[in-house]
Amino acid sequence: MPPYKLASRDFHPDNTIIRVGNVDIGKDVVIIAGPCAIEGVNFVEQAKQLSKMGVNILRGGAYKPRTSPYSFSGLEEEGLEILAEARKQSGLPFVTEITDIRNLDLFCQYVDIIQVGSRNMQNFCLLQELGRISHPVLLKRGYAAKLDEWLLAAEYILAEGNKNVILCERGIRSFETYTRYTFDINAIPAVKTLSHLPIIADPSHGTGRKELVIPVAKAALAAGADGVMVEVHPDPERALSDGGQSLTMNEFKELISFLGRLQCRTIRG
Amino acid sequence: MPPYKLASRDFHPDNTIIRVGNVDIGKDVVIIAGPCAIEGVNFVEQAKQLSKMGVNILRGGAYKPRTSPYSFSGLEEEGLEILAEARKQSGLPFVTEITDIRNLDLFCQYVDIIQVGSRNMQNFCLLQELGRISHPVLLKRGYAAKLDEWLLAAEYILAEGNKNVILCERGIRSFETYTRYTFDINAIPAVKTLSHLPIIADPSHGTGRKELVIPVAKAALAAGADGVMVEVHPDPERALSDGGQSLTMNEFKELISFLGRLQCRTIRG
Amino acid sequence: MPPYKLASRDFHPDNTIIRVGNVDIGKDVVIIAGPCAIEGVNFVEQAKQLSKMGVNILRGGAYKPRTSPYSFSGLEEEGLEILAEARKQSGLPFVTEITDIRNLDLFCQYVDIIQVGSRNMQNFCLLQELGRISHPVLLKRGYAAKLDEWLLAAEYILAEGNKNVILCERGIRSFETYTRYTFDINAIPAVKTLSHLPIIADPSHGTGRKELVIPVAKAALAAGADGVMVEVHPDPERALSDGGQSLTMNEFKELISFLGRLQCRTIRG
């Protein structure tokens, strides 16, 4: 018996499917893309291009949890406004991370999918508040969380009544230093076995190296992930955060084209 | 050059010393003891006994971050009231963990030392608010945090103006499963080299097994820790949390007696 | 500059291709299959079936390194004879692990591909001796080896003159306990970038759970692996070792059929 109940597949044998914009997360293959942080209004232009390329959902940080207090920490409310404008012009919904429980009302007003970052996966009071709203929540795995702990974090949200939880594997901390994190590919089919919740892969954080993002994105889809979330920046070398793991728009096209060519049914067969 | 500044020993060559109750943390050897969670008014009696045994500071959780939403999560404000009563009757100050930034005013009113737990070490908005008050903050190391990340978390508090930061090593997550965590003994002298902040050892969480608590407490002091924080419960088998790592009052006496016999100057040389 | 030379792609820009039986390892997608340990002559029958199913190379342990001295440690030379008989009747070459440098002559006589197991990845005298023969060597990654250390282990073999080194990712040790090891999917494209050597995936050891083997095998191929090595046992519940991670012959057919349907060019695009 697992320690969670509502999150378990025994409790809910069918896949949970969450409709956001034009996709059914948990059924369709979902592509989420955008820069690490929203850096200015240029994002609106990028969003329109991403929309034309077939992206389903935009991503971009307005409030950025940074390891150092001296790093760029996001445009905050201005960032949310830019995201909302990008949604308006591109037609795409967006996901962005909440870092402070006191911003919840603001997020409910602006945001389509509220992301809980890796460092807040066990911020239990935040999880409980997110359980009391109905917005979809993208719950990233803590970078040192075991599968049980992650599903118990989801349980905190589900237990308060919000059924719209989307899991996101983003790499775990191991002894390997060549990559920033170790993407835990085992977690994809393991979570599909243990739980009915959809699971998205984040190969950008899961590798930390741009040349590994596309192969690991393909791998995650082949292993059964419900979609990928990828950092794409118009000019990665000038990015204010995570430049080393961001694809250019052209590199990102390769991933999109792979997905088209593949007809995902085949790979996921 | 380390990525932190105010936390570094280069910036502040002398040890930071923080007066709490009758001890100078950073200079004296400090003993912090009490149960994992405050479970009722019986704690007041235990506190008086701990005081007679030579404990300097009480510990006990009123708000408990629990991996599962179905576990006992503390008596909350009632727990703070019991801690305050124990302080009154024992004469000892206490440390207790904050789990929700919205409780900060309440904590400022009741609490002597505010603890940031391992799971909140990178809850940056909480750290910033704690930087704007003057209460001492006991900052536990995230169980998967590198030393730099931990000292940068301290930097978040220091950078807002609160200089009273006490570090606490409580074990890291490794592949070893015999113990609950791996107490990182290297971190004690490493932090003493890198930083001027005091560092306390928590061998209860750092081992997760009661028979290992005393040897690892001794080890931490021998390596230069400024004190130990130990879970002691009058009846560990009936504890509502962490029974397996709690000492009985009698077992705890052995640690106290070791410290007396030793005259800590000798061991710390 | 990486610390290895002969193993690096800078030194040797084209993929190394190693012909074994009817496949070009490093160019074709290779399927290696068989039981963890050779348990008796029944293996000959299984080998013939595997051959009909499209397997390219047989696997099976004759000398088994076991964590406990009280576990079944293989049929030893009798196991090699059974493998040789299986080769004769199935037409397939085989790979098997060497555990004792003193058996090298015996292995050279019987074996097509000599495997170095995870626990011997840094058995440097063994690596050097393997560098002085011309048999292909399948070098498994140590379960706690960094990529650099793994490629340096390959360098030991290459530096003595044997160019026929095949790498095999088989999972690393992390804090996660749900799976036996964490299959490091990042390592597949990383090694392809850093080195010209072929790389095979072992999802059986890399997950330790049979229900995860096929999804992770697909993932590894999607990420660019040159093949997969899978444990298949006619009756996993009675296997003398590693039953929990072995596929039945029927389950294995699913993997084979996926590979056929897919036309691997598409997935690896």
Add this chain to the structure above:
Amino acid sequence: MPPYKLASRDFHPDNTIIRVGNVDIGKDVVIIAGPCAIEGVNFVEQAKQLSKMGVNILRGGAYKPRTSPYSFSGLEEEGLEILAEARKQSGLPFVTEITDIRNLDLFCQYVDIIQVGSRNMQNFCLLQELGRISHPVLLKRGYAAKLDEWLLAAEYILAEGNKNVILCERGIRSFETYTRYTFDINAIPAVKTLSHLPIIADPSHGTGRKELVIPVAKAALAAGADGVMVEVHPDPERALSDGGQSLTMNEFKELISFLGRLQCRTIRG
């Protein structure tokens, strides 16, 4: 029930005590010291000084397992001869590492304590051969070995009849990068509980930083270790290996003097 038998304290309640030179390992506090690698006849002079300082056993590598095939790998048999000469002139026995099972006769002839290095902890054929002789064996923990696996490695030696096994904790691999390894202080009292075998601490490899060696040595003794093994080099900056973690002779005196001042009974309680 643990998976090992002969190594367990249940099987053999009293401490195993192994007499080497003038000390009872498992009863006295043992000091083992010397350079990482024997680099020439200068070692004889150093050995005489170490003897005067109160060292009990010399250490020094003649055959060095090196991560890279291009690093200095020891003076080999010439190194053994220098060690034997140092023994003759200093009166101290020595421990040195075996890396190749084919050198066992040579080692039996020259060496007082045969060391199995971390990378060979699961070289099972080597362990079995060491079980068939009567020389004391210093069995280092594999840097990613769980306690059970380590005690099972000891069981391989014990099961063949050699009872003279000394364990050595030398640090495990974790995510922390500030130190080379994470010295597992928990392992010291845990092994004392689980097993009757003596356990020595190696804080030089366990930290990889010279400024941490002495505090961690003290910690290990306070936690109950039966001794410490420390790298000391007359001129660490010119050492052919591991210079960064070697103490100078003067720094080493501080450790010796701590041990004298302390009267180890006090610290170990």
